[in-house]
Amino acid sequence: xxxxxxxxxxxxxxxxxxxxxxxxxxxxxxxxxxxxxxxxxxxxxxxxxxxxxxxxxxxxxxxxxxxxxxxxxxxxxx
Amino acid sequence: xxxxxxxxxxxxxxxxxxxxxxxxxxxxxxxxxxxxxxxxxxxxxxxxxxxxxxxxxxxxxxxxxxxxxxxxxxxxxx
Numbered sequence: 001x002x003x004x005x006x007x008x009x010x011x012x013x014x015x016x017x018x019x020x021x022x023x024x025x026x027x028x029x030x031x032x033x034x035x036x037x038x039x040x041x042x043x044x045x046x047x048x049x050x051x052x053x054x055x056x057x058x059x060x061x062x063x064x065x066x067x068x069x070x071x072x073x074x075x076x077x078x
Numbered sequence: 079x080x081x082x083x084x085x086x087x088x089x090x091x092x093x094x095x096x097x098x099x100x101x102x103x104x105x106x107x108x109x110x111x112x113x114x115x116x117x118x119x120x121x122x123x124x125x126x127x128x129x130x131x132x133x134x135x136x137x138x139x140x141x142x143x144x145x146x147x148x149x150x151x152x153x154x155x156x
Binding site for chain 1: 084085086096099102103106108109110111112113114115116117118119120121122123124125127128132135136139140141
């Protein structure tokens with residue numbers, strides 16, 4: 001089973017990486033960009049026996065920093 | 079318009095970050111994980127006037143390293 005975990009900073013948390021990307025896009029001449037937020041994408045290939053609770057647990061314990069980040073689990077049909 | 083850009087390593091490219099995550103998950107006692115690949119998620123808030131071509135251009139010029147990475151553009155309904 002393929003699973004995608006999207007990890008993004010919570011609203012209000014400063015995002016220097018996103019700011020740098022935004023700045024660079026403007027420097028390259030792209031206009032119309034209002035905001036950029038940078039996050040992580042973690043693709044897991046797990047056995048079908050892995051439960052939703054286990055996936056949730058992985059995110060809370062390792063993949064996301066719950067203090068400043070949100071995560072979203074997306075199962076991908078294979 | 080909200081746009082999500084998913085950047086992931088091309089198949090075959092070594093992914094030490096993904097390996098480290100995989101190793102840590104096993105260390106935490108999670109079983110059934112076959113593979114982990116780490117990527118980036120970039121969320122853009124752009125004006126509606128920004129074209130698909132411009133988004134593609136941003137990815138090719140800045141957001142993704144086309145030598146080792148693939149990208150996927152996802153428009154999010156707002």
